[in-house]
Amino acid sequence: MTPRFFCPGGLVPDSDFLLPQAVAHHAERVLRLSIGDALVLFDGEGGECAGTLLTLGRQATARLGPRQPVERESPVQITLVQALASGDKMDWVVQKAVELGAVAIQPVAAERSVLKLSGERAAKRVAHWQQIAVAACEQSGRNRVPAVGDVMSLERYLAGPAEGPRFVLAPGAEGALRRKARPAGPLSVLIGPEGGWSPAELELAARAGCEPLALGPRVLRTETAGLAVLAALQTLWGDFPGDEHV
Structure with missing residues (x-):
């Protein structure tokens, strides 16, 4: 399964996105991801963006694609x-x-x-x-x-x-x-x-x-x-x- 990360504050689709420090640390130090690996980001506002890890370290970035209108919420709240x-x-x-x-x-x-x-x-x-x-x-x-x-x-x-x-x-x-x-x-x-x-x-x-x-x-x-x-x-x-x- 492609790793997924929550990035609150809003994503910018079709851009090079600076990962929050906690996300960058988890991706590099815990999951041991490498440059070029695939990932998915979501901001809690609905949908998600697939991306590719561009850089690691303190300025870790990912190149994002378009926001995909993917929802997995139940019809019963x-x-x-x-x-x-x-x-x-x-x-x-x-x-x-x-x-x-x-x-x-x-x-x-x-x-x-x-x-x-x-x-x-x-x-x-x-x-x-x-x-x-x-x-x-x-x-x-x-x-x-x-x-x-x-x-x-x-x-x-x-x-x-x-x-x-x-x-x-x-x-x-x-x-x-x-x-x-x-x-x-x-x-x-x-x-x-x-x-x-x-x-x-x-x-x-x-x-x-x-x-x-x-x-x-x-x-x-x-x-x-x-x-x-x-x-x-x-x-x-x-x-x-x-x-x-x-």
Whole structure:
């Protein structure tokens, strides 16, 4: 697969383009690319540019061709609302959610979240997750980078405006996913922490209009649940069906 790099700030097609230092370092020091090697650049504004590496070092440049209108976004716009999880679980969730087509990831602090974040520590962790999202786009072929939102409380998130239906995953809930009507626009899925949502949180979600949802009789881990929902939604309403995607 041709290496892909995210270059924010806008590309200049059909030109010799100066690579950002981080991209140049990764291309030369990590991937060991050489002058003349092919690469693909994207700036998050849609489409991508194929190019050839012209120079390396501090002034690394690539000769770009025209912008190609290549999009690999799903027809279903899913925001994953993920309760904070401990260890490297959030890294895993962000990476795989981007690969599975989520358009945004919103971290929320739940009552039973083991990981507690606030202030500068929270800002640094969100910036880290955003870079994971960038790397996942480079790997998976996406040309639009999903945003990772600032950490907020569940109450604050639910008090905000809802763009389309919101589903809250809860073991034992009634209402199979396959019986849900496909929404006309975006939707959100709320995933609880390691200890699950508290009764008070589920009540708060219900009052905010969230629809309860269960995925079969088994209890899934927090790092599994959101990814399973994303895969199921892509199969039902997104771009998983069809031989052309195999």
